[in-house]
Each structure stands twice: as C-alpha cells, then as structure tokens.
Amino acid sequence: MNANLKIDQDNLTENGTATIVRPHESMTVALWRRFRRHPGAMAGMIVLSLILLISILAQFSPYDPEKSNIDGRFQAPSMEHPFGTDSLGRDLLTRVLYGGRISIAVGLMVVVITLIIGVPVGAVAGHFGGWVDNVLMRITDAVLAFPPLLVLIMLSAVVRDLDLPFIEGNNVVVIAVVIGILGWMTVARLVRATYLAIREVDFITAAHSMGASTLRIMVVEILPNAIGPVIVESTLEVAWAITTESGLSFLGFGIMPPTPSWGNLLSEAQGYMTQYPWLAVFPGLMIFFTIISINYIGDGLRDAFDLHKVIGRVQCKGNLGPGKSPSRAAFGRCAGRNQPHSGDSG
Numbered sequence: 001m002n003a004n005l006k007i008d009q010d011n012l013t014e015n016g017t018a019t020i021v022r023p024h025e026s027m028t029v030a031l032w033r034r035f036r037r038h039p040g041a042m043a044g045m046i047v048l049s050l051i052l053l054i055s056i057l058a059q060f061s062p063y064d065p066e067k068s069n070i071d072g073r074f075q076a077p078s079m080e081h082p083f084g085t086d087s088l089g090r091d092l093l094t095r096v097l098y099g100g101r102i103s104i105a106v107g108l109m110v111v112v113i114t115l116i117i118g119v120p121v122g123a124v125a126g127h128f129g130g131w132v133d134n135v136l137m138r139i140t141d142a143v144l145a146f147p148p149l150l151v152l153i154m155l156s157a158v159v160r161d162l163d164l165p166f167i168e169g170n171n172v173v174v175i176a177v178v179i180g181i182l183g184w185m186t187v188a189r190l191v192r193a194t195y196l197a198i199r200e201v202d203f204i205t206a207a208h209s210m211g212a213s214t215l216r217i218m219v220v221e222i223l224p225n226a227i228g229p230v231i232v233e234s235t236l237e238v239a240w241a242i243t244t245e246s247g248l249s250f251l252g253f254g255i256m257p258p259t260p261s262w263g264n265l266l267s268e269a270q271g272y273m274t275q276y277p278w279l280a281v282f283p284g285l286m287i288f289f290t291i292i293s294i295n296y297i298g299d300g301l302r303d304a305f306d307l308h309k310v311i312g313r314v315q316c317k318g319n320l321g322p323g324k325s326p327s328r329a330a331f332g333r334c335a336g337r338n339q340p341h342s343g344d345s346g
Helices: 027-035 039-060 092-128 130-145 148-161 172-180 185-198 202-209 214-251 262-269 278-304 307-319 328-335
Strands: 006-008 019-021
Touching: 027 278, 039 092, 039 278, 092 130, 092 172, 092 185, 092 214, 092 262, 092 278, 130 185, 148 172, 148 214, 172 214, 185 214, 202 214, 214 262, 214 278, 262 278
Parallel strands: none
Antiparallel strands: 006 019
C-alpha cells in the first residue's frame, strides 16, 4: 500500500485519462509534503520560529532583565525601549524575551514528562488488557477527575514550602513536574487505543509465532503506529502547558519574580493596566501568537498523519489502473478537489 501515490493533473487528456505518478520519497518527505499544504501550519511554524529565535537571542540585549532603574519607570514604547519599561524601570522587551525562554522551556519539559508517563501506561494497558487495563485506566480516570487548577495550586504551594536542597522555590523544573503529572492522561489513552486496535492484526500474530518477545512486539512492532497521534497531541500539550504555567504564574503559584515569565509579567501588570497598558499588551500578545502558532502546527501535523488521505490515494490507484479512463469528476475526487477538509475527520 503506497501512501505516496498521486495523480499527474498536467497529463490529464481530453477524454479524462490520467497518469499515476509514484515518486520515490521517504516517509519523512511525504509527511513534509502533506504538512506544507496547510497554510496555517506553515504560517504558525514561521511565527513560532521567529519567537524562538528572538528569545534565544535575548542575551544580546543591552539591558539586564532584573536590574532596576527607578528614574526610567513606566516609559512608553520608544526607539530606546520598543516595549516600554515596567514599574521598576526594567526594559520590558528584554523581560518578555527572557520570559519566553522560561515559558517555552516549561512547555517542552511538560511534554517530555507526559510522554515518559503516558506512553508506558497506555502501552501496557492496551497490550495486556484484562485487569491490567482496568486498573491503569481507572487510575487515569481518577486523575482526570481532579479539578486541575486547584490541584496545581495545591501542589505548587506544597512544593514551595519544602525545604529540600534541589528545590529552590518554584523553579522551572518544579513547575514543569507539577504540570506534567496532570497532563499525561490523554497521551496514555491515545497509545492504549492504538495498541488495542493493532495487537490482534496479522503481522502481530506472525511476530508471536516467530518467537518475538513481548517487549519487542510492544516497542518495535506496535509503538511506531502510535507515533503520529502522539506527535500531534504533544504539540497541543506544549500549548496547554504554556497556558497553564502562565495562569499559575499570574496567580502567584508559578515562576516567582524577579525571574520573568509571561504569566508573572501579566501579574505584575494587573495594577497598572489602565494607566500603562503596554505592560499587559506585549506579554499577552506573545502568549497569544505562541499558542495559536502551536495549535496551527498541530492542525497541520494532524492533516499530515491523516490516514484517510492515504486510503483515498490508494483507492484512486485502483480506480485509475491501466486501460481505465475516469471522468473529470472522478479525477477531481481523486485529486482531492471535492474532499472535505481533513480537519473535520479528527
């Protein structure tokens, strides 16, 4: 079953015959080709790349993000300070960029934690089934039943008061762990669904008959089939983690000042929003553009991994075999002109 089959529209003849083109491309190239057809995903990738780049280059700013300058308090945006200054005279652009480092780093670490917990739980539950599946899924349901914001606030407050040598307040790692332990359930369910769907198919039965170990079947034979949905979910987890960290920091339970993050920058601005609105506008815009970019990228990845498109192309191969001359309407359906947008298929 070749997922890369396509119809050469340029070679469509008057009677409607078409040529099947079979480009020799790897799976990565095929995924990239489908991903770049999504204009929102491409725009999101460009915007997110710019945000990451300028956040990485924040160290070249001439201003110290934590150094106060009382004489320069509440300066409006200008050529010297493009985002203005805050209540302590610190350059807001520099603090926003350093805050981007923190918020994005938290998002990435949360995804790693959710994958470390969610993938093994889902794999074990889906592969073994029975009482193992029941126990793990009831634990998953129990964690899902907790009100996430209240639990996060409680955990953050408890961790803050712990007198441990490797915990200094609510630092980046601590916040990432606190958020990550409440974000693995969706990944576990996606992986479990993949294992339940594939564990009884013929190639798994053949692997069992050839003496393959349980670990090999779980990791080598089945797990690669879950990579697509997991990658898509991971991008959405990054957006969720950034939003959650910003909310916790805004409430005073996340990254603590003077370390900047987008959330505590908004928290610091709440008392001055009517007089000095730029203090809230610029951190808020950075959160908005980052989240919407990640969501569009996730949308594009979902389309790229969409099996319905692959099946449609293979069906077109059967309908346009040698000696067959489809109508132009049929050609349009095969070429995807009249197909519904794959975003509707989930």
